[in-house]
Amino acid sequence: MTREQVLALFESIKRGRTRGGGRALNKPLLLLHALARFADGDERLRFTEIEDAVKRLLIDFGPADGPYHVSYPFWRLQNDGLWVVENADAVEENASGDPRSLVALRELDPVGRFTDEVADALRTDPSLVGELMDGILADEFPSEAYDDEVRTAIGFDRDPPSDVILTRRRRRDPTFRKRVLDAYEHRCAVCGFSAMVGDAHIGLDAAHVKWHQYGGPDEVPNGLALCALHHRLLDRGAFTVTASGSRERVVEVSERARGNEGFQQWMLAYHGQPLSEPVRTEYRVSEPATVWHQKQVFKGLPRT
Numbered sequence: 401m402t403r404e405q406v407l408a409l410f411e412s413i414k415r416g417r418t419r420g421g422g423r424a425l426n427k428p429l430l431l432l433h434a435l436a437r438f439a440d441g442d443e444r445l446r447f448t449e450i451e452d453a454v455k456r457l458l459i460d461f462g463p464a465d466g467p468y469h470v471s472y473p474f475w476r477l478q479n480d481g482l483w484v485v486e487n488a489d490a491v492e493e494n495a496s497g498d499p500r501s502l503v504a505l506r507e508l509d510p511v512g513r514f515t516d517e518v519a520d521a522l523r524t525d526p527s528l529v530g531e532l533m534d535g536i537l538a539d540e541f542p543s544e545a546y547d548d549e550v551r552t553a554i555g556f557d558r559d560p561p562s563d564v565i566l567t568r569r570r571r572r573d574p575t576f577r578k579r580v581l582d583a584y585e586h587r588c589a590v591c592g593f594s595a596m597v598g599d600a601h602i603g604l605d606a607a608h609v610k611w612h613q614y615g616g617p618d619e620v621p622n623g624l625a626l627c628a629l630h631h632r633l634l635d636r637g638a639f640t641v642t643a644s645g646s647r648e649r650v651v652e653v654s655e656r657a658r659g660n661e662g663f664q665q666w667m668l669a670y671h672g673q674p675l676s677e678p679v680r681t682e683y684r685v686s687e688p689a690t691v692w693h694q695k696q697v698f699k700g701l702p703r704t
């Protein structure tokens with residue numbers, strides 16, 4: 401199999417999307433884990449090892465609520481032409497073609513691995529592993545800072561990332577950033593942070609509330625001017641924004657987020673507080689964008 405064929409095969413996998421625009425990260429996270437292990441020389445992975453690792457990744461980086469069924473991607477990836485489960489005949493299937501019993505699957509603990517053709521291609525061209533991972537990261541996650549956290553979690557630190565990341569992420573509208581920052585007068589909508597060196601604004605981002613990867617538009621009502629810290633906390637679901645019609649937008653901090661005095665000062669102090677108002681009320685974050693973020697990114701329940 402050529403490099404291009406392998407790239408196309410990974411592209412063709414139905415992954416990361418549910419019909420309602422939700423995040424379905426089972427396959428992407430399993431593939432990231434398997435690619436990282438492959439790069440370490442572990443080409444044959446037991447189901448229970450994958451289950452533990454991918455479940456942890458889903459809890460950290462997936463939508464807030466489980467249940468997390470790692471047996472589905474482990475089994476269903478066989479239909480995508482790049483993954484085999486050894487001894488698959490010994491696994492009993494149910495009517496929908498999934499393993500009938502999780503207990504039995506754990507007991508049998510079969511090996512999953514890339515097909516021989518894919519494995520050969522990955523061995524022949526070691527840069528392919530990183531490129532495939534970058535493709536998945538760029539498709540699923542909102543920022544390079546987020547990629548780094550995922551890479552660290554799967555134990556695959558690498559530098560620099562391929563330009564796959566950059567070219568894919570650059571597809572967004574280049575004026576989005578300016579329009580969002582102008583709408584909030586170049587201040588963080590949560591904490592008001594603003595800094596300049598010479599004429600350049602530093603440490604301020606235009607964050608997508610509904611991620612670009614999931615169809616979030618490059619429009620001001622889907623954006624927020626946030627300092628680098630609040631951008632990362634928003635993307636990791638430490639806080640969310642609630643919107644209700646014409647009322648101001650409010651910060652809600654997750655009950656699962658915690659930290660030291662800095663966290664108290666820079667995050668908890670804003671719980672229940674309104675965001676700064678943009679220069680026009682129609683620029684406020686839209687309700688559909690906040691609802692998506694609450695469901696797909698926010699971790700757990702708001703504090704009371």
Ligand SMILES: [Zn+2]
Pocket residue numbers: 588589590591592593626627628629630
């Ligand atoms: Zn801030």
